[in-house]
Amino acid sequence: MKLRQKSYLLTVLLVAAVLYASMFFLLLPNIRTAYASAQARALGGEKALATAADRLFINIPEELRPAYARGFAIIDSEGAAFAIGYEDETWVATEPVPPRTEPGTMRWITSNGRTVLAITDSLSNGVWLRYGLDVTDEVGRTERQAIGSVLICTLLTGGIAVVLYVILERINKPVERLAHELRTPLTVIRGYGELLERAKLTPEQQHQAASYIVSESERLGEISQKLLTLADARKNVFRPERIRLSELAEHLKTAYPMLETEIEWDALTADRALLLSMLGNLIGNAVKASAPDKPVRMRATPGTIEIIDGGSGMTPEQLRYVNDPSRAKNPSIRRGLGVPLCHEIAALHGAALRYSSKEGEGTTATIRFSDFTS
């Protein structure tokens, strides 16, 4: 995984952590209230029971006190526990109550998945009273609510993160490509400039350095030209007009004498400057890919324009890139602005640019116009 992706993940995790923490703090009063009301209920119940038990047992001599009475259980009058049940709030304690240290202790007991609020108290007659209130449902409901809210929050964060990621990727891709595109000419110009300034070069070396500076400056100019076209295409500066492909082809042949054309589809509606830029780019690439003696062919049939090179074809990976430059994984083939530009121009014309290639047999770039008038 790339570090950028790692840091991105970290950011998402951090945001999630902050969100969950704040969620937790927001929900804390809720949970607290639930617990407090459970405690209040338990205390009330215990008090009522204690009063009842007091009244029940106070006049009965110690030896006559019942071992079991209506669900009440006296385990040991002297020592440990007095478990009591009360209508629907029944709780049967099996564990012994610790010896009493202070009056009226309250504690939470969790067993078998139930949460019970247990109150231990002694009655005025000296017997122990232990009262339990099952609060599982009450507390559980609040907790379920909290978990539910956090879950919804998680999903929301995830969704927002994905949307942000997609947006950032869309913004970054062309910028990254541009930065890379600029760095090579800048390195070359700077490096040879430094050499000319500082090193003792032979006349041949001086000439080579100077010509590299000139050619790379030209490349910068080309990049800026392509960027302008791309910016225009982005801004939808799109002026469609009736165009004769045969006339365009003659124009292209002046720049690429090795171009052979076969025009069966002549009249179409397109933005002249953009179409020329796209065809120029495609033909330029085809010329670069072709062997010097092989021609590059442009064939137009109704609805499609094909540029066929005499090269040695592309690897599947290269083919994937030229068909969808935004998805290229391997940075070494992610080069140039030409191909992405052609895709943008094609899309503006409601057309699709598709490359097909076989290794050793050359490459064909096909522009297919979806709606056209011949």
Added chain:
Amino acid sequence: MARILVLEDERAINDLIALNLRMVGHTAEQAMTGRDAITLAGREPFDLLILDVMLPDSDGFSVYEKLKGTPAIFVTALGETADKVKGFECGADDYIVKPFEMTELLLRVEAVLRRTQKNEPHYRLGGLDIDFNARTVSLNGKPVDLTMQEYALLETLVRNRNIALSRQRLMKEAWGFSFMGESRTVDVHVQRLRKKLDLNDHIATIYRFGYRFEETP
């Protein structure tokens, strides 16, 4: 000097790096593709690899993996932290980001060669003999006393020979820091070096810039 492989698919940059390396006395072999690089390395091992990260047929990292054991400096146009980290994780000795200054690259080359002890222990020119390991200098067989700064200045000039270095750069290399306005200090030390070592013909003053060590005056 060292035998160095330059693997970079941009002809202009490849030539530029090789030219600079040769300028200071290294042997530079040039490769445009990973395959070429491996073939060249198979013929005779290199002391150092300078590898471009992005190549048409593979990437610099995989070439480095295949030539494991040879020190390498990665050249990357990405400037992306991920690639730097990857470079170091796979054991690269250094990296440099395009666009870079050539003297910067030469410094790094020198540092890696010194670290891996692939650098030449001596430099000789006429009666001058510099022992880089012992940091001593002798002229016509007689040892010459140099101060620390004088020695550092001489070594920097010789290591970057045929390339002019600015006063600031010399200051930074020889004194470990640079401060503007005090570059007269460099002039004074250069004067002393010329006198002590009879280098009047070899340390050239580059007007309004700095100095250059020249083997052939």
